[in-house]
Amino acid sequence: MLAVATRMDDEVPEADETDAGPRARANGLERQCIATRTVVPVAQMLRFVVGPDGAVVPDLSARLPGRGAWVTATRGALAEALKRKAFGRAFRGKARVEAGLAERIDALMEKDTLAALGLANKAGRVVAGTTKVTEALRAGTVAVLVHATEAAEDGTTKLDGLAMRLASELGREIATIGCLPGLQLDLALGRPNVVHAALLAHPTSAGFLARCRRLERWRAD
Numbered sequence: 001m002l003a004v005a006t007r008m009d010d011e012v013p014e015a016d017e018t019d020a021g022p023r024a025r026a027n028g029l030e031r032q033c034i035a036t037r038t039v040v041p042v043a044q045m046l047r048f049v050v051g052p053d054g055a056v057v058p059d060l061s062a063r064l065p066g067r068g069a070w071v072t073a074t075r076g077a078l079a080e081a082l083k084r085k086a087f088g089r090a091f092r093g094k095a096r097v098e099a100g101l102a103e104r105i106d107a108l109m110e111k112d113t114l115a116a117l118g119l120a121n122k123a124g125r126v127v128a129g130t131t132k133v134t135e136a137l138r139a140g141t142v143a144v145l146v147h148a149t150e151a152a153e154d155g156t157t158k159l160d161g162l163a164m165r166l167a168s169e170l171g172r173e174i175a176t177i178g179c180l181p182g183l184q185l186d187l188a189l190g191r192p193n194v195v196h197a198a199l200l201a202h203p204t205s206a207g208f209l210a211r212c213r214r215l216e217r218w219r220a221d
Contacts, residue, residue, distance in 0.1 A: 019068045031070035034090045035081035038072070043210070044217070046073045046105065048087065054096045056087050058105050060112055067091065073218055075102055109218055113180065113211040114188040117146075120204035121189050128189060128197040130155060136198045137162050137174070144175045144199040144209050148182035151195045159196060177212045179219065 019031075029042045047059040049066045059068065069090035071081050078101070081087060087095040120126050127136050136142045137159070145163050147156045160176060167174040185194040199205035 033072045033077060033081075034069050034086040035071050035077045035084060040070075040072050042070070044073055044214075045070045046078075050091050050095050054094065056091075056095050056097045056101065058101070058108060060108055073214060074220075075218060078102055078105070106215075106218065109211070109215045110180070110184070113208065113215050114184055116204070116208040116211045117180075117185070117188040117199075118190075120199050120202065120208050123202060123204045125200045125202040125205055126189060126197055127200070128185075128191060128194050130159070130196050133159060133196050133198045134162065136200065137166055140166065140170055141200045142174055142198045143201040143205045144177060144212075146180070146185070146197040146199065147176070147178045148185055148195045149178060149180065150182055151178070155196065175209050177209070177216075179212060179216050 030039050031042055031045055031047075032039050033045065042062065047062040047064075047068045047070055048056050049059050049064045049068050051057045057064065062068070069087060071077050071086075082097060082101075087097055117126070127133060133142070133145070137145070142163070145159060147159070156178070163174040163176065182194055185197065186192055189197065199208060
């Protein structure tokens with residue numbers, strides 16, 4: 001397996017670059033990005049640890065044991081961390097970055113997002129199909145509107161327009177998501193040909209939305 005060595009024994013890591021870095025601040029829990037050296041809320045970051053084999057491992061849930069290093073959750077920040085050999089510095093030279101790390105992170109994020117969608121579905125908080133989505137929008141119960149990436153523009157535009165009008169009338173936001181392909185939506189929801197879906201207000205819907213936004217930020221960069 002191809003790998004990129006990040007050994008930098010002559011560099012001493014700063015405490016701020018690991019779990020011992022900035023903690024409670026005015027706007028919540030934060031850490032310093034090892035790539036940009038800026039302090040960022042952990043909700044916008046990715047934690048990494050070193051596995052038993054010495055490879056750098058992405059820790060999306062930020063729960064794996066061991067010393068953790070943090071990177072702003074964008075492809076650009078990860079690329080900068082690799083360019084600067086920041087993982088070697090943060091882990092005191094005991095880190096190996098395997099090829100394809102960015103692609104692995106993307107796949108893990110998408111899997112995590114779809115798992116959250118499946119959880120919301122099991123909780124009975126998802127409706128699918130243009131008719132049912134329209135009914136849920138008009139009932140004022142929709143928190144998140146979902147379109148498959150290949151959804152036709154006219155259908156998407158109509159539902160988005162309705163969502164915007166109703167959100168204005170209700171005085172609250174209806175989030176719109178379009179980062180997942182139809183096949184993945186089919187698998188997550190256990191039904192065929194999902195093009196449009198809606199998640200009703202519920203904690204599981206909020207969890208799905210947070211993961212979607214993280215995936216969008218990652219891919220946008």
